Amino acid sequence: MQLSMRLPLITGVMVTALSVSLFDMAEACTRVLWNDNKLAVVTGRSMDWPESTEPKLTVFPRGMARDGGRLGPETIIAENPAKWTSKYGSIVTTIYGIGSVDGLNEKGLGAHLLFLTATDFGARDAGMPGLHAGLWAQYVLDNAATVEEALAALDKVQVVMAEARGHKATVHLALEDAGGDSAIVEYIGGKPVIHHGRDYRIMTNDPPFDEQLALLAELDFSKPTSEMPLPGNVNPRDRFQRAAYYSALLPDPKSEQEAIAGILAIIRNVSVPFGAPYKGFGIYNTEYRTALNLTGKRYFFELTTSPNVIWADLAKFDLAPGAPVMALDPDNSALSGDVSGAFKKEAAPF
Numbered sequence: 178m179q180l181s182m183r184l185p186l187i188t189g190v191m192v193t194a195l196s197v198s199l200f201d202m203a204e205a206c207t208r209v210l211w212n213d214n215k216l217a218v219v220t221g222r223s224m225d226w227p228e229s230t231e232p233k234l235t236v237f238p239r240g241m242a243r244d245g246g247r248l249g250p251e252t253i254i255a256e257n258p259a260k261w262t263s264k265y266g267s268i269v270t271t272i273y274g275i276g277s278v279d280g281l282n283e284k285g286l287g288a289h290l291l292f293l294t295a296t297d298f299g300a301r302d303a304g305m306p307g308l309h310a311g312l313w314a315q316y317v318l319d320n321a322a323t324v325e326e327a328l329a330a331l332d333k334v335q336v337v338m339a340e341a342r343g344h345k346a347t348v349h350l351a352l353e354d355a356g357g358d359s360a361i362v363e364y365i366g367g368k369p370v371i372h373h374g375r376d377y378r379i380m381t382n383d384p385p386f387d388e389q390l391a392l393l394a395e396l397d398f399s400k401p402t403s404e405m406p407l408p409g410n411v412n413p414r415d416r417f418q419r420a421a422y423y424s425a426l427l428p429d430p431k432s433e434q435e436a437i438a439g440i441l442a443i444i445r446n447v448s449v450p451f452g453a454p455y456k457g458f459g460i461y462n463t464e465y466r467t468a469l470n471l472t473g474k475r476y477f478f479e480l481t482t483s484p485n486v487i488w489a490d491l492a493k494f495d496l497a498p499g500a501p502v503m504a505l506d507p508d509n510s511a512l513s514g515d516v517s518g519a520f521k522k523e524a525a526p527f
Contacts, residue, residue, distance in 0.1 A: 206291045207416050207447045208380035209424055211440050212357035216430045217472035220287050220353055221440035222279055222380075225449045225463045230272045232465055234478060234489060234505045236520060238266050240498025243319060245308035248339055249275040249527060259306035259334045263319035266496030268476045268489055270467060275527050276311030276339075277318070283491050284322035285355025285471040288314035294383050296347035298338050299367025305335035310346040317352065324358040328371065336364065351380050355471040361386055379420045381447075382413030389417050398422050411454075411461070416447040437468045437477055441486070444468070448481075465507070478507055485513040493517040502526040 208222040224230065246258025269280030278290045290313060301307065308316055313336055321327035339346045349363040361372040363385055372386055381389070392414055398405070398421070407422055408415035423443050430436035448463035468477035477488040487507060494503060494517065503520035505512075512519065 206380075206382065207413075207420055207444060208289050208291065208351050209420050209440060209443050209447075210353050210359055210378040211424065211427060211436070212353065212359065212375055212378065214427070214429050214436065217433060217436050217470055218285075218353065218355055218357050219436050219440045220289075220469045220471065221444040221466065222289050222291075223444050223448050223463050223466050224270075224278070225461045227461055229508075230278075230464060231274065232480075232507060233271045233274070234268065234476070234507055234520070235271050235277075235523060235526065236266065236268045236489070236491070236494050236496075236503040237263065237315075237319075237526070238494075238496045238498060238500035238502070239263055241319065241502075243312065243315070245306065245312050245316065245334065248309055248311055253309055253339060254301075254307035254337055256303045257306055259308040259316070261316070261320060265319060265322065266491065266494070267315070267318040268491055268494075269315065269318065270465075270478070271527065277315040279467050280314060280318050281469045281471065281474065281476050281491070282318040282322075283474060283496055285474060286318060286321055286323060286327060287353045287469045287471055288317050288327075289351040289380070290314045290348045291351065291380060292382060293347060293349040293363060293385065295385050296349060296364050297367050298336050298364045301337060302335055306333065307337045308334040309337050309339040310348050311339045313348070313350055317350075323354045323356065324352045324360045324373070327352050327354075328360060328362075328373065331362065331369075353471065379417060379424060381417040381420070384414075389414070393418055393421060398425070401426060411449045420447045433470060433473060433475075437470065437486075440468050441466060441477075441479065451481075480507050483507070483510045483512070485510070487512050487514065487516045489517045489520070490515065494520070 210220045212218045241263040243261050246254030265282040267280050267282040269277040272278045281287050317327040320330045352360045359377045363370045408418045427439045444466045449461050451462045466479045474491040479486045502523040504523035505520045
């Protein structure tokens with residue numbers, strides 16, 4: 178690869194689909210990790226979808242009892258489901274009220290679920306505790322403080338395909354922590370394929386990660402100029418390469434405000450404009466963008482139909498066992514800035 182710039186590596190990822198129209202359509206999401214500046218480890222992601230996923234920002238305390246075999250009110254893994262009690266509190270974005278697709282825990286571990294067509298979790302092995310794919314991200318946020326711990330925790334369970342109304346959650350998982358470590362976990366041919374290291378920074382969608390890296394290797398970004406032609410469409414290959422190019426050019430931030438602005442600038446650049454066609458799935462607009470300050474434990478959220486960026490500070494929530502689950506519907510144009518105090522008790526968390 179002829180690259181003198183520090184190009185972030187990327188993976189094909191898309192958000193889990195746990196509802197009537199989710200599993201049979203591919204999302205065009207992107208994740209970017211910025212772990213080589215001198216201020217903070219930050220991550221950004223986009224969520225692209227043809228309709229509202231009913232996102233809700235939700236804060237879970239420690240001590241939450243989980244059942245990896247339950248999808249909403251349904252039991253989908255009856256034999257030997259994974260069961261655990263959360264060690265760490267977290268803030269997540271939920272999808273359709275039945276799973277976590279993006280989030281950050283109190284130790285600075287971030288997790289993101291995105292779609293990958295090639296995903297194959299393999300046949301069920303009832304000798305391993307079963308964890309359905311909709312709780313994959315929440316499982317690591319509940320149990321791990323670092324990427325290393327998350328990968329070790331995942332060795333103890335088998336991720337199992339989840340289905341809702343006949344549609345399958347073909348997803349893969351991206352992880353990063355406050356130390357700047359990163360990992361991409363894909364299931365290909367029934368086996369986990371793990372890319373672990375600080376250089377795995379960018380994520381989009383199909384094809385699988387190895388193929389994305391091969392495509393990136395064909396490009397020469399060593400002499401960036403304003404005249405350099407860049408892939409400009411909304412497909413995952415173009416977004417992968419464009420995010421790699423611009424991420425390598427980010428100037429060192431002097432404040433959290435600059436760091437979040439920098440990462441959101443990249444995510445906005447690879448977002449899908451309203452009305453843009455995506456593959457055979459029709460229109461795929463970017464619904465929202467998130468940014469995580471893994472160092473400061475703050476979670477930023479930008480709904481594309483709202484004029485404001487909002488954020489929540491995990492330090493301002495009661496995360497002790499027995500504390501209530503807190504939630505906020507971000508679809509409110511009056512929300513702006515720090516909304517930690519606007520969260521309300523959630524009566525029926527998933």
